[in-house]
Amino acid sequence: MTLHRSAMYVALTAVLATAPVLAIGQDAAPQATTDKGNGSSKQKVKNLEAIQVSATKRETPLQKTPVAVTAITADTLDKERVMTVQDITKLVPGLQGTSEGDHDVTTLTMRGIGNDSAKTEYADPEVALFIDGVYAPRAESATSLLMDIDSVQVLRGPQGTLWGRNSTAGAIDFETVKPDINGGFYGNAQMSLGNYSQSGQKAAINLPISSTFAMRVAVAHEQHDGYVNYQNPGSELPSVAQQQTAYLASGGNPAKFQPINQALYVQGGDKYNSQNQSAARISALWQPVESFKWNLSYEYFLDRGTPDMNVMQDPRPGQPFWSALIDTAPYLHRTSKTVRSRMDWQINDGMELTYIAGYNRFSGASNYDQDTGAILPTSFTTGGVYQDDRTNSSNYSSYSHEFDLKSTGQNTVDWILGAYYAAEDNNIRFDIPIMNGTQQGTVNWQGSFIQPKETVESEAVFGQGVWHVTDAFNLTAGARFSDDTRRNEGGINWGWAYDPTVPQVPISPGSLPQDVGFSVSQHNDAKYHKSKVTWLARADYEFTKNAMAYASVSTGYKSGGTQDGGALYQPETLTNYEIGAKFTFFDGHMTWNSAAYYEDFKNFQLSAPIVYQNGNHGLGFSNVQGSTRVAGFESELAFQSHDDRANLVFSAIPEKKLGTLIYAGSNDYAGLPPCPPQSNLGTCMNITGHTLPHAPDASLTAIYEHDFHLPDGSRLTPRLSAQYQSMQWLSVFNLGSGDQQKAYVRSDFSLRYTEPQDRWYANVYVQNITDDKVRTNAARFQEANGSFVYVSQYLPPRTYGVELGVWF
Known part of the structure; x- marks a missing residue:
């Protein structure tokens, strides 16, 4: 055992002996420095205490920043094969990610707070996403395919003062690689091949145009076949x-009987859970003088994959796990165009002005088999149902402007003042034909949700100051005033009128609902407007240059809005009480950062597809009354020497109880009890005091890699990462084993060869080595005999492949 590895063992033993729980999560990989001559990535050990973050809207060392923040470098993103925002969850304590199939949305939960029932792209998150400091209201457009990312910073806890609305539980900032004026011409490229016909290509080049101007071009494409196979209807x-x-037992007319048309079931073509994504980004940096620089980028993203599919938790006899009886072919077609701009002007030695702006245009359409084939039809009009959840069209336009004026240099008081404005203009048409038995059967219910104009306007001013009372003791205070307006103009929910003279067929995408047997069930015109102040108070003390602690009280806020029928739902607020500590050991080669927190959540917003007592369907928002309380502890340990790198990431959330919500409904859970008349819901459940979903009592991620130096100067680097999570609920209903993900361990392994001059590398990898089946959501259907069939979406099965990368 080497001296470094012995030191690591002693340190880990000491920490484990003194701490009841611990973890590690900040990136521990050695920093890659760019060789200006050829752009090769040279491995050089850099002290972990030198990692810089921008959690306070200024560059500060991670170990001196009194915020619970995880910093992940490009090296770790590459080695962990991070392609989507969901892939970073195991690297961050308390962060969970799910996907929802019918709209193929990404939802995040931080420290037990999230809303994975917010299934439409229009719903607001509790965890705010930023790319180069620009807020991304539609996560699906912003982070579907992460490429050429320099770092990811995950800020845990409410960030309402500096980062604004919808950062109730936290914020994630993705920083892209910027052009380099002085670095010369260099770049990198990578290609990969794997099972499920996986292939990937990505490349980036730096183009110094002049002494004041440079550009960077990055492209990426990733694809693989779907994981969910088609079942043969003839055998089912x-x-x-x-x-x-x-059919006759149901009272059907014998003269009208017809056998189920097996040709209506999908047997070929693209499968569910496939990937086919492409992206390109052109970035420019102009720096005419030392005191001013302007970063500008344009990004284009295409998604032509398929939605993720629910599969039966317990497959029918003779059917493979990764399969479904499909009667709606998968379809996903998305396009995103984004412009991001940042100008930094050093006005004088003590003051800097920053202007950050962004624009995004995101459009999409999709088809999804919502019935999943879980309940078999008994005839063409009886038994199961055919349900096609279809986004005919959706268009989202957003833009934002932010001005930050802040102090620079050494001051008794560091301050920042800011102003912010953001707006959205969105529209969507979403059809749901539901037929009895099969799509040849009679109408069970049909709906068409047409929202021609939904708008958001958000204005804010904020300020924060840090008083350096002494060299070691600091006091921070900040506040933000936000003013939000949301409107639904002309929105109509159309429902099936059950007119016996109208043919009972699924509505086609080109039909107007009023022309094919629908009537207005709800007008959705409404306006929401409210203001809110969020604030922060914090004290931190540096005991030594290698040890600091902090205590803070901070608040977060997510605005209310309009919902189906023109009703309003209220804003939610979160008050977070937190203490934390950060330690550095062994001359910066090991860091240990921990935080304990208590969160008091008011008016927590829950949304779900629901059925009203009159039989119409809609998307309902409810505010949980009283306090929803969460308490937890999280810790990150990182170690690196010249040849060894290790991470531990730990989270414990022993307390996570909902407040009061007596009438909670969801179409995803058949068989809920009937609701009393005053609720207006068809079925519902009292979920008061239930445990929050996606909040395991304990989770632990461990990562270790070691460089073996070969005689010719090349390196062989095995890397093993594993994540343990205890049992967690998958919905607020807490309905038993089908609504849970039991405790599991999921592990990955890779082996990388790097040639002596760091000009190229080859890597083989296996992800989900033991092929574990890890649920990320749940829903249930009810059979005629009253029993339930549970379905879930799952993390990917075992995947493996090889990668080849070059630097030039």
Whole structure:
């Protein structure tokens, strides 16, 4: 055992002996420095205490920043094969990610706070996403394919003062690689091949145009076949004689009986859970003088994959786990165009002005098999249902402007003042045909949700100051005033009118609902307007240059809004009480950062697809009354020597209880009890005091890699990462084992060869080595005999492949 590895063992033993729980999560990989001559990535050990973050809107050392923040470098993003925002969850304590199929949205939960029932792209998150400091209201457009990312900073706890609305539980900032004026011409490229016909290509080049201007071009493409196979209807559907018996037993006319048309079930083409994404970014840096620089980028993103599919938790006999009886072919078509701009002007030695602006245009359409084939039809009009959740069109336009004026240099008081404005203009048409038995059957219910104009306007001013009372003791205070307006103009929910003279067929995308048997069920015109002040108070003390602690009280806020029927829902607020400590050991080669927190959540917003007592469907928002309380502890340990790098990431959330919500409903959970008349819901459940979903009592991620130096100067680097999570609920209903993900361990392994001059590398990898089936959500259907069939989406099965990368 080497001296460094012995030191690591002693340090880890000491920490484990003195701490009841601990973890590590900040990136521990050696920093890659760019060789200006050829752009090769040279491995050089850099002290962990030198990592810089911008959590306070200014560059500060991670170990001197009194905020619970995880910093992940490009090296770790590459080695962990991070391609989407969901892939970073195991690297961050208390962060969980899910996807929802019918709209293929990404939802995040931080420290037990999130809303994975917010299934439409229009819903607001509790964890705010930023790219180069620009807020991204639609996560699907912003982070679907992460490429050429320099670092990721995850700020845990409410960030309402500096980072604004919708950062109730935290904020994530992705920083892209910027052009380099002085670095010369260099770049990198990578290609990969794997199972499920996986292939990937990405490349980036730096282009110094002049002494004041440089550009960078990055492109990426990733694809793989779908994980969910098509079941053969011939082996699943009842015989024609059984179909006829069931049809007649239901009172059907014998003269109108017809066998189920097996051709209506999908047997070929693209499968669910496939990837086919492409992206390109052109970035420019102009720095005419030392005191001014302007970073500008344009990004284009295409998604032509397929949505993620729910599969049965317990497959029918004879059917493979990764399969479904599909009657709606998957379809996903998304395009995103984004402009981001940042100007920094050093006005004088003590003051800097920053202007950050962004614009995004995101559009999409999709088809999704919501019935998942979980309940088999007994005839063409009886038994199960056919349900196609179809986004005919959706368009989202957003832009934002932010001005930050802040002090620079050495001051008794460091300050920042800011102003912010953001706006959205969105529209969507979403159709849901639901037919009895099969799509040849009679109408169970049909809806068409047409929202031609939904707008958001958000204005804010903020300020924060840090008083350096002594060289070691600091006091911080800040506040933000936000003013939010949301409007729904002309929105109409159309429902099936059950007119016997109208043919009972699924509505086609080109039909107007008023022309094919629909009537207005709800007008959604409404306006929401409210203001809110969020604030922060914090004290931190540096005991030594290698040890500091802090205590803070901070608040977060997510605005209310309009919902179906023109009703309003209220804003939610979060008060976070937190203490934390950061330590550095062994001349900066090991860091240990921990935080304990208590969160008091008011008016927590829950949304879900619901059925009203009159039979109409809609998307309902509810505010949980009283306090929703969460308490937890999280810790990150990182170590690196010349040849060894290790991380531990730990989170414990022993307390996570909902407040009061007596009438909670969701179409995803059949068989909920009938609701009393005053609720206006068809079925509902009292979830008061239930445990929050996606908040395991304990989770631990461990990562270790070691460089073996070969005689010719090349390196062989095995890397093993594993994550443990205790049991967690998958919904607020807490309905038993089908609504849980049991405790699991999921692990990955890679082996990388790097040639002596660091000009190229080859890597083999296996992800989810033991092929564990990890649920990220749950829903249930009810059979005719009253029993339930549970379905879930899952993290990917075992994948493996090889990568080849070059630097030039």
